[in-house]
Amino acid sequence: MARNVARAINPPSHPGSYNRSFLSASPLAEAAIARDLADYAGAVITDDEEEEESDSSTVRPINNGESLHSLAGSYRRPSFIASTSRGTVVPHHLEPERLSHREREQIFEEERRLLSDNHIIRTDHAPDASAGLQHKISGLFSSRKGSVSASDASSGIHGDQRNRTAVTETTSLLGAENHRAVEEEIDRKWEEAVVAGLIQTSWRREAQVIGTYAAPLMLTFVLQYSLTVSSVFAIGRLGTKELGAVSLASMTANITGYAVYQGLATSLDTLCAQAYGSGKKKLVGLQLQRMVYFLWLSTIPIALTWFFADHILLKIIPDREVAVLAGQYLKIVLLGTPGYACFESGKRYVQAQGLFSASLYVLIFCAPLNALMNWLFVWKFEWGYIGAPIAVAITDTLLPICLFLYVYFVAGSECWNGFTWRALHNWGPMIRLALPGLMMIEAECLAFEILTLASSYLGTGPLAAQSILSTVSSLTFQIPFPLSIAGSTRIANLIGATLVGAAKTSAKVSMSGAVIVGVFNMILLSALRSYIPRLFTSDEEVVGLVAQVLPLCAAFQLFDALAANCNGIFRGLGRQEIGGYVQLFCYYAVAMPISFGTTFGLGWGLPGLWSGVAIALGLVSLIESIFLSQVDWQRSVDEAITRNAMA
Structure with missing residues (x-):
C-alpha cells in the first residue's frame, strides 16, 4: 500500500547494475537503512552473496535512468493482501519498489506485446511461455539479415535498423552479448515509439x-x-x-x-x-x-x-x-x-x-x-x-x-x-x-x-x-x-x-x-x-x-x-x-x-x-x-x- 520519492540509497556502480537506486518517501526509513548498511559493511559477506551480487549485474536494467518511458517507471506489483475484510479506506503510500527478475521479464514481455499490437515489431512465431525470456524474444524482428518490415518502414523511426545486425530465429541467443543486444534493440524501439506517440492500446x-x-x-x-x-x-x-x-x-x-x-x-x-x-x-x-x-x-x-x-x-x-x-x-x-x-x-x-x-x-x-x-x-x-x-x-x-x-x-x-x-x-x-x-x-x-x-x-x-x-x-x-x-x-x-x-x-x-x-x-x-x-x-x-x-x-x-x-x-x-x-x-x-x-x-x-x-x-x-x-x-x-x- 504506499508511495513517493526522495534521495537514492546506495546507487549502482554501473548502468547495468541490478542494484538500481531506490527512492524513498520516508527519511525515517532512509536513516534506518543507512545505519543498517553501515553495520552491514563491517559484517562478513559470504562467497555465495558476492557471487549473487555479481550475477545480478547481468539482469536487464529497468528504471535506471536509461529508459525514461519504461512500464516500470511507476511500477505496482499486481498483488496485495487485504489488511482487513474491506481493505479500501487506508490512504497510505507505496514506495517505489525494487523489481525481481521475474517482474522484469513480465514488464519486458508487456512492452514487447504493445510494440507488436502497434505493428512496430514483428512476431512471426508465437513465443513459448515456458521457454524463458531468451526464447520469448526470438523472432521479434525480420528473419532476413538487415531487412526491415513494412511497419518499420512506415513508422519512420527505425531507419537505422538496416545498419544493424538483425536477430532471427536462427541467431544464437545463448550468449550474453546477443541477449543484451536484443533487449537494447527493443528498449530503443520502445523509447522511440513512446516519444513518437505510436503506442496505443485496445x-x-x-x-x-x-x-x-x-x-x-x-x-x-x-x-x-x-x-x-x-x-x-x-x-x-x-x-x-x-x-x-x-x-x-x-x-x-x-x-x-x-x-x-x-x-x-x-x-x-x-x-x-x-x-x-x-x-x-x-x-x-x-x-x-x-x-x-x-x-x-x-x-x-x-x-x-x-x-x-x-x-x-x-x-x-x-x-x-x-x-x-x-x-x-x-x-x-x-x-x-x-x-x-x-x-x-x-x-x-x-x-x-x-x-x-x-x-x-x-x-x-x-x-x-x-x-x-x-x-x-x-x-x-x-x-x-x-x-x-x-x-x-x-x-x-x-x-x-x-x-x-x-x-x-x-x-x-x-x-x-x-x-x-x-x-x-x-x-x-x-x-x-x-x-x-x-x-x-x-x-x-x-x-x-x-x-x-x-x-x-x-x-x-x-x-x-x-x-x-x-x-x-x-x-x-x-x-x-x-x-x-x-x-x-x-x-x-x-x-x-x-x-x-x-x-x-x-x-x-x-x-x-x-x-x-x-x-x-x-x-x-x-x-x-x-x-x-x-x-x-x-x-x-x-x-x-x-x-x-x-x-x-x-x-x-x-x-x-x-x-x-x-x-x-x-x-x-x-x-x-x-x-x-x-x-x-x-x-x-x-x-x-x-x-x-x-x-x-x-x-x-x-x-x-x-x-x-x-x-x-x-x-x-x-x-x-x-x-x-x-x-x-x-x-x-x-x-x-x-x-x-x-x-
Whole structure:
C-alpha cells in the first residue's frame, strides 16, 4: 500500500547494475537503512552473496535512468493482501519498489506485446511461455539479415535498423552479448515509439491484462477470507447465541489484535523493500526479525485484553451468555497469535522479493485444511463451540510454518542469514513508521466492526443476523477489490511509461469490469436472499432477518464495486489520498450517524444499520467519480518522469 520519492540509497556502480537506486518517501526509513548498511559493511559477506551480487549485474536494467518511458517507471506489483475484510479506506503510500527478475521479464514481455499490437515489431512465431525470456524474444524482428518490415518502414523511426545486425530465429541467443543486444534493440524501439506517440492500446488488450492480474488475486482473497467464513459456517448451526458470540469475538479480535499486527507490520512494506533495494539482501531478514520480536512484545497487552475479554464485554454487551462465549473464543484463539504475528511479518519478507505467489500457495493449503478442521472439531469430534477457535489457533500457527517451508525449499532464503543480536537494536525508526499504519488500519477496521457491536443491543437474533450479513457482504467484496488492484497495477505501469491515452483506456476497462462484477453480486444476493442465510443457520428468526436485509446489501453492491475501483484508479495515479479521505469522511461522518439514527432513533432495527452503509457507499462512488472526471492525469505522468529522471 504506499508511495513517493526522495534521495537514492546506495546507487549502482554501473548502468547495468541490478542494484538500481531506490527512492524513498520516508527519511525515517532512509536513516534506518543507512545505519543498517553501515553495520552491514563491517559484517562478513559470504562467497555465495558476492557471487549473487555479481550475477545480478547481468539482469536487464529497468528504471535506471536509461529508459525514461519504461512500464516500470511507476511500477505496482499486481498483488496485495487485504489488511482487513474491506481493505479500501487506508490512504497510505507505496514506495517505489525494487523489481525481481521475474517482474522484469513480465514488464519486458508487456512492452514487447504493445510494440507488436502497434505493428512496430514483428512476431512471426508465437513465443513459448515456458521457454524463458531468451526464447520469448526470438523472432521479434525480420528473419532476413538487415531487412526491415513494412511497419518499420512506415513508422519512420527505425531507419537505422538496416545498419544493424538483425536477430532471427536462427541467431544464437545463448550468449550474453546477443541477449543484451536484443533487449537494447527493443528498449530503443520502445523509447522511440513512446516519444513518437505510436503506442496505443485496445479494450481487448487491457481486459486481457487486467483479467490475468485479477484472477489469482481473487483466489487469494477468497481463500484468505474463508478462514473467517469457516468458523461462522461451523458454529452457525449450533444456535443463535453461538453465532452471535463468534461474530462478537471476531470483531473484538480484529480491533484489538489482528488489526494491531497488520498495522504495525505495514512498516515492513517500506523497510523490507528498501533493504532489498539497497542491494544487501540479508538486511531483509534483519528487518523481519525485528518486526517479529516487536509483534511478540506487542502480544503481551493483546493477550491480557483477550484473556479478560469476557469481563470487559460483560460491561458493554447486554447479553451475558454471548459475552462469556465470546471471551471463551478469544482465550483459545490467543494461542495462535504468535504464529499470526510471524505470518504477517513473513508476508512482507517474501513480498519485498516479489514472491507474491508464496502467500497464495500457503493459503491454497491452509484454507481448505482450516475448513476441514472446523467441521471435524465442531461436528465430527463433537467438541462444539470451542472446536472453531481451536481450528483458528492451529491454522494461525500453521501459516508461518508453511511460509517458512516455501522459503526454505522454493524461494526467498537468499535474504535470510540466520538469527542475530542486531535485530534487538535500531527499533526506533521501525516503530515510528509502524504507528501511522496502525492508526489507519484501526480506523478502517472500526468503520464496519462497530456495526456488529451496535447490533448486540438489538438482541441475540439481530446479532446473529449481523454476523451472516457482514460475512456475506465481505465475501462478495473479495471480487471487486482484487479487480481494483489489478486495474491500479496496470494504470500505474502505463502512467510510468507516460502513456496517458492507454492509461485512460485501462481505467475505462477497469470501471466496466467493476460494473459487471457489481451487477453480478447484486443479482446473486437478490436471487438467493432466501437460501443464503440457511447455509449459516436453521433459526427461522435469524433467517427472516437476513432475508429482510439482504436486498439492501444487494442494492449497494454496485456502489461497493465502483467505490473500490475508483480507489484503484486513484492508487494507480498516485492520488490515493483522495479516495482514502473521501471514504473516511463518508464512513464516519455519514454512515455512522445515519446508521445509529435510523436504528435506535427511528427504530428501524437491523435494516437501519445497513442503510447508513448503503448511503455512504453510494456517496463515495459519486464523489470519487466526480474527482476522477476532473483529475489531472498529466500531473501523474510528470511525477513519473521526475522519478525516472532521478533513478
